[in-house]
Amino acid sequence: MDALETLNYKFADCEGLEFVKIGDLTLAKIDTPLTQAIVAVQGAQIVEWKPANEDQLVVWRAKEPTYETGKSVRGGVPICWPWFGNHPNLTMAHGFVRFKDWILMNAQCDSDGQMHMHWRITDDAESLALWPHRFELDVIMHIGTELRIQLVTHNTGDESFSITQGMHTYLNLGDTRSTVIRGLEGGYYLDKLKGFARTPQDDIITITGAMDRIYFGTTHTVEVEDAEFNRVIVVAKEGSHSTVVWNPDENVPSGMLPEESRNMVCVEAVNAADDTVSIAPGERKILGTTISVRPMN
Numbered sequence: 001m002d003a004l005e006t007l008n009y010k011f012a013d014c015e016g017l018e019f020v021k022i023g024d025l026t027l028a029k030i031d032t033p034l035t036q037a038i039v040a041v042q043g044a045q046i047v048e049w050k051p052a053n054e055d056q057l058v059v060w061r062a063k064e065p066t067y068e069t070g071k072s073v074r075g076g077v078p079i080c081w082p083w084f085g086n087h088p089n090l091t092m093a094h095g096f097v098r099f100k101d102w103i104l105m106n107a108q109c110d111s112d113g114q115m116h117m118h119w120r121i122t123d124d125a126e127s128l129a130l131w132p133h134r135f136e137l138d139v140i141m142h143i144g145t146e147l148r149i150q151l152v153t154h155n156t157g158d159e160s161f162s163i164t165q166g167m168h169t170y171l172n173l174g175d176t177r178s179t180v181i182r183g184l185e186g187g188y189y190l191d192k193l194k195g196f197a198r199t200p201q202d203d204i205i206t207i208t209g210a211m212d213r214i215y216f217g218t219t220h221t222v223e224v225e226d227a228e229f230n231r232v233i234v235v236a237k238e239g240s241h242s243t244v245v246w247n248p249d250e251n252v253p254s255g256m257l258p259e260e261s262r263n264m265v266c267v268e269a270v271n272a273a274d275d276t277v278s279i280a281p282g283e284r285k286i287l288g289t290t291i292s293v294r295p296m297n
């Protein structure tokens with residue numbers, strides 16, 4: 001049996017779950033009375049998600065992404081760990097776990113159609129060469145009318161370590177030009193497009209061009225009001241004191257067409273820059289995010 005057949009055999013009793021291969025990647029396709037989602041084994045990455053009763057995806061995926069080993073699918077919720085953003089020496093942004101194949105420890109579908117998945121990776125020779133610490137990393141997903149993801153870092157070594165991390169959540173919008181983002185006003189952000197200049201955010205956010213910002217002191221829920229699709233996407237979080245808001249405008253990265261930036265924004269539950277997390281030997285710490293959606297009117 002190859003890896004795909006093994007997964008389909010092992011989780012054959014889990015209704016609404018099927019494993020398929022696209023390009024290089026093995027993907028879990030979830031289709032239940034409550035929800036539709038795709039999760040990649042590489043990176044334990046949610047690739048797309050919506051509640052079954054929504055017409056449009058809530059978690060966005062590029063129209064023509066590449067499904068390649070060593071590359072995140074453009075969209076979804078890439079897991080960034082153990083560093084978020086650029087590394088001082090390596091060219092690899094957002095850590096290495098988004099490029100690793102994760103082990104699906106368990107998958108279970110409730111009778112109402114809610115899917116639960118538990119993914120794990122641990123340190124190995126390759127990870128230790130990039131980042132010299134022992135760890136066990138779990139991703140717990142509850143996929144239903146809401147999408148809840150928890151990233152649990154367990155320090156299995158005998159020295160403390162420090163991480164930055166993120167749930168790089170892409171949200172699907174009818175049109176950025178008629179979208180506002182509430183919940184980050186009143187604080188400040190570091191503007192990556194202006195040399196990380198510290199900038200106050202007095203008002204609610206509108207998306208008028210490229211933005212790449214880290215908002216600080218933001219533990220609370222953010223609401224993304226999308227007039228075009230007449231809905232509000234709610235991003236709640238735990239264990240995070242910073243939030244990234246990103247839209248590339250026409251400077252799109254690989255795997256995305258320039259016109260597609262009108263239909264997405266990333267609102268990311270992160271621990272970024274000075275918002276580091278220190279984990280003692282034997283300790284576990286959680287970063288979590290919950291995405292939900294409601295009608296605007």
Ligand SMILES: O=P(O)(O)OC[C@H]1O[C@H](O)[C@H](O)[C@@H](O)[C@@H]1O
Nearest residue numbers: 072093094192212244246253266
């Ligand atoms: O292309 P990626 O490595 O997935 O990164 C995509 C984006 O992620 C974050 O939101 C960063 O703030 C951006 O600067 C970066 O361009």
